[in-house]
Amino acid sequence: xxxxxxxxxxxxxxxxxxxxxxxHLAARxxxxxxxxxxxxxxxxAVAHGVFWKYHPTKxxxxxxxxxxxxxxDLTIDELDSDLDRQTFEQDKPELVKQLxxxxxxxxxxxxxxxxxxxxPLFKESDDNED
Numbered sequence: 001x002x003x004x005x006x007x008x009x010x011x012x013x014x015x016x017x018x019x020x021x022x023x024h025l026a027a028r029x030x031x032x033x034x035x036x037x038x039x040x041x042x043x044x045a046v047a048h049g050v051f052w053k054y055h056p057t058k059x060x061x062x063x064x065x066x067x068x069x070x071x072x073d074l075t076i077d078e079l080d081s082d083l084d085r086q087t088f089e090q091d092k093p094e095l096v097k098q099l100x101x102x103x104x105x106x107x108x109x110x111x112x113x114x115x116x117x118x119x120p121l122f123k124e125s126d127d128n129e130d
Contacts, residue, residue: 022047051076052084057095060088064103068110 027034027048038045042058045051052059059076063085066074075081089096 024048046076049078052078052081052088056084056088057092057099060085060096061099061103064099065106068103068107 022044034044034048035050038048038050039054042051042055045054051062059081063074063076066076075085078084
């Protein structure tokens, strides 16, 4: 019982490295405090499903990058994220273009780096020849 009280006290106080605001339990009991932190900390916003709501530019950037690294149709799915994405694209077309251009340049650098990778000296073999 004493450990539960200590843990609950740490959850309530949320100070320094003993901050548990990333947890869903903290969001449930301390909604306003966690929501305020989500507005300034993108990683907390991701953890609590409000990344698109509070950090649409970062969310758009991440989606573009992850579409290259994971799957072309990947989206960060959260409550209202489709609407948030559509609103972002409509309200900030110049920024969307800049982000797409930036991501295309990153992909080009990546392709160039991959093309410049030296080939291995020896071909790997499946059978072990001793």
